[in-house]
Amino acid sequence: MQLKFDFNNMMKETLGEKEGLDFQLFETHKDLLDLAYSKVMDNRGKGWQEWTNLPFYQQDVVKDILETVKRYQDYDNVVVFGIGGSALGTIAVANALLHLRHNELEKNVRKFPRLYVEDNVDPERMQALLDVIDVKKTVFNVITKSGTTSETLSQYMIIHNILKQKLNDAKDNIIITTTKGKGTLYDIAVKEGYKVFDLGGGVGGRFSVLSPVGLVPLALVGIDIKAILEGAREMSEACFSPVACENPALSTAFLQYISMRKGKNISVLMPYADSLKYMSDFYCQIWAESLGKATDNNNNIVHAGQTPVKALGVTDQHSQVQLYTEGPFDKVVTFLAVEKYRTEVVIPSAGDYPETDFLQNKTLNDLINYERKATEFALTKYKRANFTITLPEVNAHTIGELLQYFMYQTAYCGALLDINTYNQPGVEEGKQATFAMMGRKNYEKKLEEINSLKKDERFII
Ligand code: PA5
Numbered sequence: 001m002q003l004k005f006d007f008n009n010m011m012k013e014t015l016g017e018k019e020g021l022d023f024q025l026f027e028t029h030k031d032l033l034d035l036a037y038s039k040v041m042d043n044r045g046k047g048w049q050e051w052t053n054l055p056f057y058q059q060d061v062v063k064d065i066l067e068t069v070k071r072y073q074d075y076d077n078v079v080v081f082g083i084g085g086s087a088l089g090t091i092a093v094a095n096a097l098l099h100l101r102h103n104e105l106e107k108n109v110r111k112f113p114r115l116y117v118e119d120n121v122d123p124e125r126m127q128a129l130l131d132v133i134d135v136k137k138t139v140f141n142v143i144t145k146s147g148t149t150s151e152t153l154s155q156y157m158i159i160h161n162i163l164k165q166k167l168n169d170a171k172d173n174i175i176i177t178t179t180k181g182k183g184t185l186y187d188i189a190v191k192e193g194y195k196v197f198d199l200g201g202g203v204g205g206r207f208s209v210l211s212p213v214g215l216v217p218l219a220l221v222g223i224d225i226k227a228i229l230e231g232a233r234e235m236s237e238a239c240f241s242p243v244a245c246e247n248p249a250l251s252t253a254f255l256q257y258i259s260m261r262k263g264k265n266i267s268v269l270m271p272y273a274d275s276l277k278y279m280s281d282f283y284c285q286i287w288a289e290s291l292g293k294a295t296d297n298n299n300n301i302v303h304a305g306q307t308p309v310k311a312l313g314v315t316d317q318h319s320q321v322q323l324y325t326e327g328p329f330d331k332v333v334t335f336l337a338v339e340k341y342r343t344e345v346v347i348p349s350a351g352d353y354p355e356t357d358f359l360q361n362k363t364l365n366d367l368i369n370y371e372r373k374a375t376e377f378a379l380t381k382y383k384r385a386n387f388t389i390t391l392p393e394v395n396a397h398t399i400g401e402l403l404q405y406f407m408y409q410t411a412y413c414g415a416l417l418d419i420n421t422y423n424q425p426g427v428e429e430g431k432q433a434t435f436a437m438m439g440r441k442n443y444e445k446k447l448e449e450i451n452s453l454k455k456d457e458r459f460i461i
Contacts, residue, residue, distance in 0.1 A: 016383060033416075085213070199212055235401040256413055265330055
């Protein structure tokens with residue numbers, strides 16, 4: 001494992017008795033930790049935990065993906081239509097591993113198509129996309145596990161119609177990723193003869209980035225998907241350790257769990273790298289949708305969960321950090337640090353201005369790292385719980401490790417909370433209500449229920 005985990009600033013030795021945690025907790029909660037460990041490990045590769053197999057058993061899938069993407073190397077654009085778990089992993093990884101201005105580079109420098117991940121149905125956004133791409137030179141990867149999500153189906157219908165008008169045939173420009181044998185999009189794909197990638201039955205949306213959901217679009221823009229899977233395998237091995245305090249995912253899940261019980265109901269992820277900015281969106285979704293549950297596995301009302309918040313270092317030092325340092329003691333901050341950035345920028349002299357001497361001949365690399373250490377120091381001094389995950393550098397291997405860590409951390413935390421990590425009834429409720437209001441057949445009862453909620457005019461200004 002190349003990532004390093006430092007949770008000193010969670011412990012009582014650093015934060016003191018009131019805010020800090022006792023290392024003994026790993027001992028006193030050994031039964032709970034063992035139970036959570038076996039809930040995850042005994043079900044590895046089974047049911048909704050099929051995601052744990054993805055780094056290990058996808059040789060044929062990877063071969064098929066790499067063969068397929070060859071056809072699209074000369075295309076101008078890759079557009080992903082998908083939402084939630086069908087989009088956020090791709091956004092996070094692409095932003096981490098592509099040039100930060102990938103789409104703006106000249107084609108001969110970029111070498112691979114531009115990438116647009118369209119995870120909203122704002123009509124202005126759709127129009128804006130159509131204004132900048134030539135659909136004939138674009139491959140559209142339509143991704144939906146259920147095959148029925150209104151947003152993704154609508155996007156597909158719009159693009160299919162345009163392609164039909166412009167090319168007569170949409171077949172070569174559309175790749176479908178969905179659950180084989182299930183859902184509207186699968187039926188369409190079979191009839192229209194599209195290339196289909198299967199994401200497998202037991203892989204939930206937010207745990208699917210290492211399935212074709214993420215691998216297809218990432219390979220289309222030239223990202224080394226084999227190296228990502230290799231990193232994920234290495235992290236998996238670390239997360240198999242039964243010794244809780246040596247297992248990065250189980251130990252940090254446990255520290256978050258204990259923190260939640262002490263009222264720290266907010267989890268901030270603060271990467272100090274623009275390349276990792278969208279890892280926070282990935283984390284926010286997996287942490288929120290997996291752990292935010294009304295009942296536990298015995299149907300007790302628990303209203304579990306910890307609200308994830310995204311912050312970016314150093315940008316948010318000038319925005320949110322004041323609150324983190326002096327506001328309520330209700331947060332755990334996770335820093336993502338990078339040891340070696342992929343470039344170095346030296347700060348030159350500004351002339352004879354002694355006030356600027358301290359910056360002169362230093363690098364932006366020094367500055368961002370000292371700023372991270374300074375924020376860590378300030379938070380710790382004010383007794384705010386925080387821990388740091390360090391990536392030696394951002395590359396396909398370390399990103400694979402990080403993704404797999406987040407997935408295992410969530411799985412272990414769900415097991416500690418004894419909730420169903422893999423369902424999302426709150427999201428489904430919204431999906432059903434959308435079907436009803438858009439007039440889908442058999443949703444008449446749901447529409448009645450929605451219409452029965454009357455608005456009181458007194459409360460509308
Ligand atoms: O994690 C999840 O299960 C959700 O966020 C889904 O990914 C999201 O709702 C999109 O669903 P689908 O892939 O079925 O279109």
